[in-house]
Amino acid sequence: MNSFILNLLLPLAIAFPAIAIGMIGSKGVESIGRQPEAASKIQLNMILAIVFAEGLGILAFVLALIMTTK
Numbered sequence: 378m379n380s381f382i383l384n385l386l387l388p389l390a391i392a393f394p395a396i397a398i399g400m401i402g403s404k405g406v407e408s409i410g411r412q413p414e415a416a417s418k419i420q421l422n423m424i425l426a427i428v429f430a431e432g433l434g435i436l437a438f439v440l441a442l443i444m445t446t447k
Contacts, residue, residue, distance in 0.1 A: 386444075391438075402423065
């Protein structure tokens with residue numbers, strides 16, 4: 378059971394944050410292209426969203442490791 382959880386959660390913990398970061402970056406660059414005067418605000422919000430997405434990925438990775446070591 379533990380190896381099943383690890384084999385299921387670790388790829389998801391890597392894939393979903395990567396997809397989210399790609400989508401955030403794509404939409405952020407698209408928004409900056411539409412409104413260059415708001416680039417600093419858009420960039421700040423984009424960086425914060427990327428940090429939160431990466432944090433959730435790290436949290437999922439740590440939880441998967443904790444669940445498999447018990």
